Amino acid sequence: MSTRTVIVGTGSFLPARVLTNSDLEKTVDTSDEWITTRTGIKSRRIAARGEETSMLAAGAARQALAMAGITPAELDMIVVGTITPDMTMPSCACLVQQELGAENAFAFDLNAACSGFLYGLDLADKYLCQNPAWKILVIGAETLSTRTNWQDRNTCVLFGDGAGAVVLAGDGKGRGMLGSRLFSDGRLWRLLSMEGAPSLNPDLARPENDGSYIRMEGREVFKHAVRSMGDAVTRLLAEQGVAAADLGLVIPHQANLRILQSLAERLGIPLEKVYINMHKYGNTSAASLPIAMDEANREGRLAAGDLLLLCAFGGGFTWGAALIRW
Numbered sequence: 001m002s003t004r005t006v007i008v009g010t011g012s013f014l015p016a017r018v019l020t021n022s023d024l025e026k027t028v029d030t031s032d033e034w035i036t037t038r039t040g041i042k043s044r045r046i047a048a049r050g051e052e053t054s055m056l057a058a059g060a061a062r063q064a065l066a067m068a069g070i071t072p073a074e075l076d077m078i079v080v081g082t083i084t085p086d087m088t089m090p091s092c093a094c095l096v097q098q099e100l101g102a103e104n105a106f107a108f109d110l111n112a113a114c115s116g117f118l119y120g121l122d123l124a125d126k127y128l129c130q131n132p133a134w135k136i137l138v139i140g141a142e143t144l145s146t147r148t149n150w151q152d153r154n155t156c157v158l159f160g161d162g163a164g165a166v167v168l169a170g171d172g173k174g175r176g177m178l179g180s181r182l183f184s185d186g187r188l189w190r191l192l193s194m195e196g197a198p199s200l201n202p203d204l205a206r207p208e209n210d211g212s213y214i215r216m217e218g219r220e221v222f223k224h225a226v227r228s229m230g231d232a233v234t235r236l237l238a239e240q241g242v243a244a245a246d247l248g249l250v251i252p253h254q255a256n257l258r259i260l261q262s263l264a265e266r267l268g269i270p271l272e273k274v275y276i277n278m279h280k281y282g283n284t285s286a287a288s289l290p291i292a293m294d295e296a297n298r299e300g301r302l303a304a305g306d307l308l309l310l311c312a313f314g315g316g317f318t319w320g321a322a323l324i325r326w
């Protein structure tokens, strides 16, 4: 049997500060009732000043490495999916490498917005097929609070900060990554964008410039997210000869509860099989999938042999799905 990519460790790291819907009621014209019914989000975590994306990423990575029983020096490759790196250069991944002391790895960032972790997983899987002895760290990490317009109720209620990580290794026992499917459509970029470059240099931060912030046509994004993720999942399951009823757990990108309800309905998957934690963390972009995977794993929601489906959608647009035998 050929070698497959197996997840041997998961980890997550969330900033300590909790921002609730009631807190937001005090700063923008919104209500806990509106946010809860329209999005399913109750609270989100916010990084402290100076708590950069790379620090959250390293926190998640340490947990994943501990679970895997692998030292940082054993890592061959580090990929960080993020749209909020500490700086434009160096990459967040190189800062994580330094933080961990993973001197034998090469490291780089990957920008596919909320699909960044899924793209990273797909890429790492291909590297591991070529190099079955490698150990690869894939992280999704964001501090979207730094790029949120806190006066804009259309966006500021949605996003949160955090990081999640997985350690991947080769395994020949038939479990692991069965397949993945990625898609993009750059024609639609204006529906979800963030134009300013990231920088720790305060002189370059331009809060008066609307382009520094996340901009979004919410209703349009909603429609595309449901349709695109639905299509990606249907295609992947058909390619793999797997029926929706065979899935043990679905972990989707945690953007909006109504998106997930529509998606589950479209795919004929009962909502009980869909992992949901957005009520606690909001939309953490690239971090959302690996945080949810780590929580599901530690809660015992994943048994050996279960079929796990991941799917994501984000700015670009980017989207896709992956199927894993746990």
Ligand SMILES: CC(C)(COP(=O)(O)OP(=O)(O)OC[C@H]1O[C@@H](n2cnc3c(N)ncnc32)[C@H](O)[C@@H]1OP(=O)(O)O)[C@@H](O)C(=O)NCCC(=O)NCCS
Pocket: 029, 030, 031, 034, 035, 038, 039, 114, 153, 154, 155, 157, 216, 217, 218, 219, 220, 221, 222, 225, 255, 256, 283, 313, 314, 315
């Ligand atoms: C953003 C989103 C929650 C808005 O929900 P919606 O049901 O589409 O709401 P609409 O945009 O139609 O707005 C309805 C009304 O609520 C208002 N509203 C928007 N945000 C609000 C808030 N936080 N509190 C109270 N009212 C709000 C709007 O101004 C609008 O008022 P109007 O009818 O007087 O103009 C929803 O479109 C969504 O989740 N989209 C996808 C976002 C996403 O997931 N993005 C990331 C993808 S990776």
